[in-house]
Amino acid sequence: AQKVTQAQTEISVVEKEDVTLDCVYETRDTTYYLFWYKQPPSGELVFLIRRNSFDEQNEISGRYSWNFQKSTSSFNFTITASQVVDSAVYFCALSEGTGFQKLVFGTGTRLLVSP
Amino acid sequence: EPEVTQTPSHQVTQMGQEVILRCVPISNHLYFYWYRQILGQKVEFLVSFYNNEISEKSEIFDDQFSVERPDGSNFTLKIRSTKLEDSAMYFCADHPGQSSDEQFFGPGTRLTVL
Numbered sequence: 001a002q003k004v005t006q007a008q009t010e011i012s013v014v015e016k017e018d019v020t021l022d023c024v025y026e027t028r029d030t031t032y033y034l035f036w037y038k039q040p041p042s043g044e045l046v047f048l049i050r051r052n053s054f055d056e057q058n059e060i061s062g063r064y065s066w067n068f069q070k071s072t073s074s075f076n077f078t079i080t081a082s083q084v085v086d087s088a089v090y091f092c093a094l095s096e097g098t099g100f101q102k103l104v105f106g107t108g109t110r111l112l113v114s115p
Numbered sequence: 116e117p118e119v120t121q122t123p124s125h126q127v128t129q130m131g132q133e134v135i136l137r138c139v140p141i142s143n144h145l146y147f148y149w150y151r152q153i154l155g156q157k158v159e160f161l162v163s164f165y166n167n168e169i170s171e172k173s174e175i176f177d178d179q180f181s182v183e184r185p186d187g188s189n190f191t192l193k194i195r196s197t198k199l200e201d202s203a204m205y206f207c208a209d210h211p212g213q214s215s216d217e218q219f220f221g222p223g224t225r226l227t228v229l
Contacts, residue, residue, distance in 0.1 A: 035217065043204060045158070045220040091158060095218075100146045100210050102160040102171060103218060 002027045004094050006106035013082050013113055021077045021109045023092030029053075034068065034075045035093040035103065045091070051075065052099070082113045117141040119221035121207050127227045131196050136224045138190045138207030144219070145212035147190045149182065151175065152204040152223075161205075164190065197228045 003026040013019045025034065036048040049059065051068050059066045063080045079086055089110045093103040120139045128134050140147055149161040162172040162182055169182065181193045190209075194201055207221040 033217075037220075043225075044222045045206060047217055047220070050217045093158075099216070100163075100165075100212065102148065102163055102173075103150070103158075103208075104160065105158040107157045 002029075002032075002094050002096055002104045004092050004104055004106035006092055006109050008109045009107070010110040010112065013111070015083060015113055015115050016081050018078060018080050019082050019111065019113075021079075021090050021092075021111070023075045023077065023106060025073050025075065025092070025094045027094060027096055029096040031097060033095045033099050035095070036066065036075075036077050037091045037093060037105075039089040039091060039108070041088070048077075048090075079111075082111075084113050084115055087111055087113045119207055119209055119219050121205075121221040121224050123224060124222065125225045125227070127229065128197055130199055130228055134194050134197055134226060136192045136194075136205050136207075136226070138192075138221055139188060140190055140207070140209035141211070141219060142188075143211065144209040146170075146210035146218075147182075147184070148208040148210075148218065149192045150206040150208060150220075152206065153200075154203070158206065161192070194226075197226075199228050202226055202228045 005024045032053045034051045038046040065078045067076045089108045091108045092106045095101045122137045147164040150158050152158045160173050162176045163170045179195050184190050204223045204225050206223045208218040210218050
């Protein structure tokens with residue numbers, strides 16, 4: 001069975017601090033995809049990144065970076081120099097198989113960035 | 116840029132009433148999904164739909180729920196007799212069918228059952 005665990009329920013930081021959101025996943029498949037979504041207060045789900053199980057390269061996009069480690073079944077997300085606009089709930093998700101399968105979401109981490 | 120749209124954005128209904136939530140997926144996308152998010156909780160999978168039939172459904176998706184794609188464009192979720200616990204945000208999503216892509220989510224419909 002597939003499962004995603006986001007142990008951090010809420011994180012509060014001050015602007016310009018770096019913050020890392022943890023994600024640990026469980027799956028029996030050797031082929032799977034991992035995702036991060038941002039849910040701002042307005043409620044929509046904003047896609048941030050998609051990673052397949054065969055690509056363990058870390059990725060950086062502006063202030064965002066992701067660390068994928070199969071050895072620890074983790075896919076952590078770091079925001080560098082956080083800004084107030086980063087305040088949102090962040091969800092990690094897993095999809096087994098071909099990439100068309102359902103997404104299984106973690107419980108989310110609420111990030112509060114104060115000025 | 117094409118996007119998934121959902122109507123209405125907010126629906127209020129009385130317990131026991133039927134509701135239909137509508138989604139217009141991106142043209143030429145092949146896989147369709149409904150997810151639910153109860154306020155303050157995680158996003159949960161309800162059902163996936165491919166080639167005009169359900170490909171997978173969760174335990175939540177019981178006989179009260181149904182989906183269809185009546186005209187080849189709209190993708191609907193019907194709840195036959197709403198319960199208080201059906202109050203949630205319902206997200207429609209689709210996928211183009213290429214493994215290099217992600218699911219595209221609509222903005223959601225907030226359903227409030229009184």
